[in-house]
Amino acid sequence: xxxxxxxxxxxxxxxxxxxxxxxxxxxxxxxxxxxxxxxxxxxxxxxxxxxxxxxxxxxxxxxxxxxxxxxxxxxxxxxxxxxxxxxxxxxxxxxxxxxxxxxxxxxxxxxxxxxxxxxxxxxxxxxx
Amino acid sequence: xxxxxxxxxxxxxxxxxxxxxxxxxxxxxxxxxxxxxxxxxxxxxxxxxxxxxxxxxxxxxxxxxxxxxxxxxxxxxxxxxxxxxxxxxxxxxxxxxxxxxxxxxxxxxxxxxxxxxxxxxxxxxxxxxxxxxxxxxxxxxxxxxxxxxxxxxxxxxxxxxxxxxxxxxxxxxxxxxxxxxxxxxxxxxxxxxxxxxxxxxxxxxxxxxxxxxxxxxxxxxxxxxxxxxxxxxxxxxxxxxxxxxxxxxxxxxxxxxxxxxxxxxxxxxxxxxxxxxxxxxxxxxxxxxxxxxxxxxxxxxxxxxxxxxxxxxxxxxxxxxxxxxxxxxxxxxxxxxxxxxxxxxxxxxxxxxxxxxxxxxxxxxxxxxxxxxxxxxxxxxxxxxxxxxxxxxxxxxxxxxxxxxxxxxxxxxxxxxxxxxxxxxxxxxxxxxxxxxxxxxxxxxxxxxxxxxxxxxxxxxxxxxxxxxxxxxxxxxxxxxxxxxxxxxxxxxx
Numbered sequence: 001x002x003x004x005x006x007x008x009x010x011x012x013x014x015x016x017x018x019x020x021x022x023x024x025x026x027x028x029x030x031x032x033x034x035x036x037x038x039x040x041x042x043x044x045x046x047x048x049x050x051x052x053x054x055x056x057x058x059x060x061x062x063x064x065x066x067x068x069x070x071x072x073x074x075x076x077x078x079x080x081x082x083x084x085x086x087x088x089x090x091x092x093x094x095x096x097x098x099x100x101x102x103x104x105x106x107x108x109x110x111x112x113x114x115x116x117x118x119x120x121x122x123x124x125x126x127x128x
Numbered sequence: 129x130x131x132x133x134x135x136x137x138x139x140x141x142x143x144x145x146x147x148x149x150x151x152x153x154x155x156x157x158x159x160x161x162x163x164x165x166x167x168x169x170x171x172x173x174x175x176x177x178x179x180x181x182x183x184x185x186x187x188x189x190x191x192x193x194x195x196x197x198x199x200x201x202x203x204x205x206x207x208x209x210x211x212x213x214x215x216x217x218x219x220x221x222x223x224x225x226x227x228x229x230x231x232x233x234x235x236x237x238x239x240x241x242x243x244x245x246x247x248x249x250x251x252x253x254x255x256x257x258x259x260x261x262x263x264x265x266x267x268x269x270x271x272x273x274x275x276x277x278x279x280x281x282x283x284x285x286x287x288x289x290x291x292x293x294x295x296x297x298x299x300x301x302x303x304x305x306x307x308x309x310x311x312x313x314x315x316x317x318x319x320x321x322x323x324x325x326x327x328x329x330x331x332x333x334x335x336x337x338x339x340x341x342x343x344x345x346x347x348x349x350x351x352x353x354x355x356x357x358x359x360x361x362x363x364x365x366x367x368x369x370x371x372x373x374x375x376x377x378x379x380x381x382x383x384x385x386x387x388x389x390x391x392x393x394x395x396x397x398x399x400x401x402x403x404x405x406x407x408x409x410x411x412x413x414x415x416x417x418x419x420x421x422x423x424x425x426x427x428x429x430x431x432x433x434x435x436x437x438x439x440x441x442x443x444x445x446x447x448x449x450x451x452x453x454x455x456x457x458x459x460x461x462x463x464x465x466x467x468x469x470x471x472x473x474x475x476x477x478x479x480x481x482x483x484x485x486x487x488x489x490x491x492x493x494x495x496x497x498x499x500x501x502x503x504x505x506x507x508x509x510x511x512x513x514x515x516x517x518x519x520x521x522x523x524x525x526x527x528x529x530x531x532x533x534x535x536x537x538x539x540x541x542x543x544x545x546x547x548x549x550x551x552x553x554x555x556x557x558x559x560x561x562x563x564x565x566x567x568x569x570x571x572x573x574x575x576x577x578x579x580x581x582x583x584x585x586x587x588x589x590x591x592x593x594x595x596x597x598x599x600x601x602x603x604x605x606x607x608x609x610x611x612x613x614x615x616x617x618x619x620x621x622x
Binding site for chain 1: 260263264267271274275278281283286287289290291293294297298301304305307308309311312317
């Protein structure tokens with residue numbers, strides 16, 4: 001397995017995880033597309049070394065790269081594309097409702113567990 | 129006959145498309161939704177009978193070899209869970225049609241067809257014989273559930289929907305990376321081939337894969353400590369949607385976990401699973417005790433009950449897994465119906481917050497009875513199905529001398545009864561508080577349909593108790609086949 005691919009997976013997953021923990025939805029969306037890419041690259045890396053294009057009439061089975069992970073990756077890419085759009089729609093709706101795209105606190109949790117500690121996000125929203 | 133198995137998966141998906149295209153014609157759309165749900169429920173009943181008669185049914189979709197193409201496998205475990213799941217969805221859809229005249233209902237144009245897409249996902253997740261198709265099935269279920277949860281676009285739904293989507297999307301990404309690990313280690317994603325190859329891997333790789341998928345399926349199943357998204361998001365959706373989610377989604381996670389761990393013989397994960405099981409039982413029920421809204425109490429109970437299924441799995445004996453299988457079958461209709469009752473309470477009193485309702489036992493005795501039966505069953509009071517399920521788990525635990533988990537499960541049961549009593553005191557006894565919410569009267573016809581659908585659900589849970597003997601024997605046979613997967617493997621790769 002290529003070392004470069006490994007570093008690509010690690011880097012993408014790291015950046016993605018960092019962005020997903022953010023409070024703003026646009027960052028979360030970016031984070032998820034990074035994570036999706038990390039998973040797809042991991043799938044490709046799992047298929048072994050690269051070779052010729054795996055077309056039945058053009059290349060021999062021994063020299064072609066493994067087509068199965070490529071097929072799996074395509075499916076995964078389509079799914080993650082659709083979900084990114086859905087997340088963006090959610091972020092847009094949140095912006096329509098509250099004026100920004102920050103994720104809000106759970107009201108019931110606040111009621112039962114006491115008020116949350118002040119956060120930078122909340123202060124910024126009040127200032128706005 | 130094998131093509132009919134594929135119809136259970138593909139049929140609802142095609143009909144969902146038809147329903148979306150014809151969404152303007154209410155009568156056509158409802159006929160499509162209810163008709164196809166009834167048809168697949170019937171088909172799955174027939175499938176169960178066929179599996180009971182002739183053994184496991186295996187379908188190689190498109191005639192490809194098992195290593196290359198998609199396989200659908202209907203063994204006893206799969207067909208049992210399939211029948212119960214599809215029947216529960218059908219009941220919920222009938223309730224939804226009754227509820228649509230009221231302000232609590234889901235948007236019928238979207239909800240019906242998307243529910244069909246979710247049905248297709250559930251059927252695929254249960255029947256599939258390979259790991260990647262399981263991923264696709266989970267995505268189909270989740271994408272449908274995202275839409276169902278947020279389609280009304282209210283503020284609370286968007287807020288909790290975001291948590292729900294983010295959590296599940298993260299778990300799906302982990303799933304995909306897990307598929308990559310498994311493929312790199314074994315060169316296949318077919319479950320039957322994995323059952324042959326994973327036990328031969330060296331120890332750390334095998335345990336790593338097992339733990340990775342425990343986290344993936346555990347997030348879907350909402351086990352401790354991965355459950356925080358659940359009690360936050362479920363209560364915000366319309367009743368019918370919550371009922372489907374509560375009855376099915378987490379249970380499909382448990383189903384996948386049982387299937388994967390037993391097939392790949394991850395016996396060494398047993399102690400980890402037992403610890404997580406005990407923590408889920410206690411934390412779930414403690415969360416439920418702290419809440420004061422019917423839907424939120426019930427949501428925390430989902431987490432607690434998942435613990436019981438894990439307990440059976442964690443013991444890794446035939447008796448333990450049989451207990452988990454039986455618990456799963458008893459839990460799917462039970463949770464669905466409890467949330468439907470919560471919806472009826474909301475319908476009757478305008479809210480489901482405990483301190484703003486009261487005295488329903490006098491005004492609607494039928495509703496009180498419909499709540500009491502499943503609630504007592506949830507707590508495990510004989511002779512209801514919950515008692516049989518918990519008794520079998522406790523016996524399996526004692527047989528394995530796992531005293532701590534047995535004690536924890538009994539404490540959890542007692543606390544469950546306590547929080548059910550809390551709902552009973554708050555909703556059904558006492559008086560309607562003066563500052564209570566104003567009830568919004570539903571039309572008699574829609575109320576009849578809603579109560580009828582709930583009663584049908586309660587009838588299913590009672591049937592599980594009445595048929596406990598035969599069902600238990602089936603669970604035992606399903607469990608024997610799970611614990612020793614040689615039969616499953618031979619059926620798929622002869």
